[in-house]
Amino acid sequence: MIDGHVHLIGTGAGGTGCWIRLRGAQKALAPVLLASFGLTLRDLGRDDFDDLLVERLLGLIRAAGLRQVLLLAQEDVYTGRGERVPDRAAFYVPNERVLELARRHPEFVPAVSIHPARADALDELARCLEGGAAVMKCLPNCQDIDPRLPHYRRFWEHMAAAGLPLLAHTGGEKALPVVRPDLADPRVLEAPLECGVTVIAAHCGTTAGWGGRHWFPEFCAMLPKYPRLYGDISALALAGKGRFVRGLLAPGVVDRLVHGSDLPVPIQVTPMLLERQIGLRAWWRLRGIRNALARDIALKRALGFPEATFTRIESLWRRGGSR
Template structure:
């Protein structure tokens, strides 16, 4: 279709106005992360923070859902889509601004990638000694033939970069590889990543163009099972990342193929948002909450030692309170839940409201100002503390949920 000059100019002007509005949004103090550094003494020594660490072994706390980000202005190899750089795609442009502000790398011309990692160092200095972050690589989208489609990928974080960042600060970081299962060399790439210390594989199927129920994944599943390496896969609706896959590929039921192949699967976010077709009733089955499909699978005896979930993003405003309550109250799930923050999202201030959670009875009201103060300095500690303090009908998440190293560190299993 050919646009007239006036129509084209109108669209460009509209995009620029939207982009200007996006930039203007970040000038509002209640929207931006102030990126403060070390906690002041009154917060650092607050009894509430001492309580959230009580009973938890910090050396076992591995935040299993942390994104590396940047714009590729260093030697990282990171790439982001042109849409995220252009005011003509205002939503994706705004997402980039918020993500980089959340990671405190928004005001660092020519050193965004480095600043993002430096902020992670700063945050880990504020965590109890021994705690670590598991840093995600993020694969290109691929088509059905296994060909990489960088032009259709929202962003790309190479395995080598995630490995290098972790290797440079092993006291703070582990790394998670991301490998597309349709690649001709996917098994070789997995073997190499395991040899280099990757703790898991990360997928976001709708963005990467992966159908987890496709037979194309079988050889990769066999290799994962052989290595006993977990697959951390997004499940449920995806709003943050655009790609070339079908939205339906986030359906929790599509991960049955991996589970049936013997893979340990971690469903990110407990599939806590959106709805999907109930494929157990056929391809034309009714649409039900993705979370309900997740709950069904968690109840199946065959998956008791294979299906797990991380609790990243479950406290965002776009989650139903009933979902949070069910996650906290379902004690039979607790041994299969894993702490993850989905950083940098906890640094986007409007996304999480401790006050709303207190209104719903999920938090003590006295915790709200303390948590909000912590968030301005350390969003990862904020996310950890808030989840440690969650309560529903008198039930809290146990310390074991936060001691995730026991799941990801195979050397502990060998030692046992």
């Protein structure tokens, strides 16, 4: 089994180049997010925090019986003209950090993150491909990436030529500051799809928990038209997502889904009980699973996602990246 959506975070301890900026919603969420790794707010001050988090994550992966996880770098926010926008992002993880961790630990498959407006975007892409990148991850609505901009075309064409898929956030977002809400629409991904890029629409255009707009019907309507389009079922454990389960399991949709947890987003099991997607007995069994990665897989099996969901990403990511 493979988890295709796991976030790395870090404070920069030990010279990793990562940073976290805790403000507003992020400050309130931080204890919950850290708890997913078995860490607390106090641990953030440790001078070995970044390595400690990796150790905890490796422990979770091994105990959950996962073969590999797609480990995500996190790019900064840039304008369409390639100027970095300081103070907008909540956290940052350099590509070199995930590439280096993947070289050291076979459990990690590296997903790099590159804003295509960067003046050095193509050079960075070449460096990342050389370093073993398996996927490129971005959040168009949070990082201000409008994939339709004509000057991004060359970037998508290079990704397509290299066989590097794009994992792009779609739908609602509550854990990170949103810069362009309109770019949560999966239809903006038609541009890279038309350049030949394999695209995984994270969350399939659904909401981030309760309320807010969603683009799930739009995502489903794109599937027959774009055979290279997939979706991930990460963060499905959030409250308010039960209403999407039936649609996700529909023929024509379910065979295009890949599993991901979105760790450290919390894996709760009570919402799916309250939203009548699992019964009491399944709920009781699931809530006893302490390991968040294992709990998420067990929840998705209980919801009826077939076994192929848990390995499909292997057929999509760039070979050489995964070794």
